Amino acid sequence: MDWNVDKCAERILLKDRSSLARAITLIESSKKQDRILAKELLAKLGNPKEHKLRLGITGPPGVGKSSLIEKLGMNFIEQNLSVAVLSIDPSSQLHGGSILGDKSRMLDLSRQVAAFIRPSPSGLHLGGTARSTQDTIQLLEAAGFDVIMIETVGIGQSEISIFHISDLALMLVQPGAGDDLQNIKKGVMEWADFFVISKADGTTKELAENTYQDLVHSLPGNSENSIHKKQIFKSSIEDKESIQTIAKAVWQHWESLKSTEQLKHKRNLQQADYFFYHWAENFKEHLLFDQNFVNQLNTCREQLKIGAISREEAMNLLIRFTFAV
């Protein structure tokens, strides 16, 4: 790829869309040359001057994540904030969360000068997504977007968890969620900062109200005077006030997080977790860039094919070659 790192970095700082898009494509690439350029680019951009809000939005397919992101995004833009949206669900290609899908669901937002929307990366395995997501967020933060919203389906099942990449996490809940609600009560609640029951309008209004009451009464900490009190809301994309309330609560929560050491601490922990969970894939990538290692790998394979060595022997050979033991 013809790429001038200096020029690209300059344009990224001006939030130039095509440069941002090209840079993210570079970050998502697994080609050796692209990886080197991406690292150069990130190094050139350096650490962001100030932290920007990273808001993770999660919830089951079709619950209304993209719709809420669009409305929240428009609200933030009205407050003179710039907004970037990232969709990271690696399986979304399977159930239609395609480029067109994401963009057409965020039509108003995608037309805003202060907004940048990046749909799911395609053709990536989970590990690749995890690595590129971290880097893309860093890029968007360096570009100076005030709010970075990250959409993903589900929580915890995939290698990359929304809680490891966002400052605040918002969990969207279907009206009458049933089993989902039980799961929320069991697991997610300690993680998510906000719960929002979607579609509190029309035929699902009453159901949303019931689910809301159910959640309000069942979340631990909410009945006591806990400082980690979870905030629970109802939303409707047809009700501007409900969106305003959520946007305001998110922003206030983040401001208070930023004003203490908590945000820094949280991000440091995330870096440590990320390193711990993903060192192996980085290691593998590093090794596969080394032609001597690749030659040795292929030799082992050939030897196995003709039955000259056993699998254990092949593995030992490779380990001894790599670590000189």
Ligand SMILES: Nc1nc2c(ncn2[C@@H]2O[C@H](COP(=O)(O)OP(=O)(O)OP(=O)(O)O)[C@@H](O)[C@H]2O)c(=O)[nH]1
């Ligand atoms: N009535 C009503 N419908 C909504 C609301 N929010 C979303 N929807 C509808 O729900 C459907 C799914 O919305 P999306 O925003 O695409 O949901 P999503 O969670 O992003 O879906 P995936 O990305 O495919 O997992 C669409 O038809 C929306 O119009 C709402 O507040 N009220």
Ligand SMILES: [Mg+2]
């Ligand atoms: Mg969506």
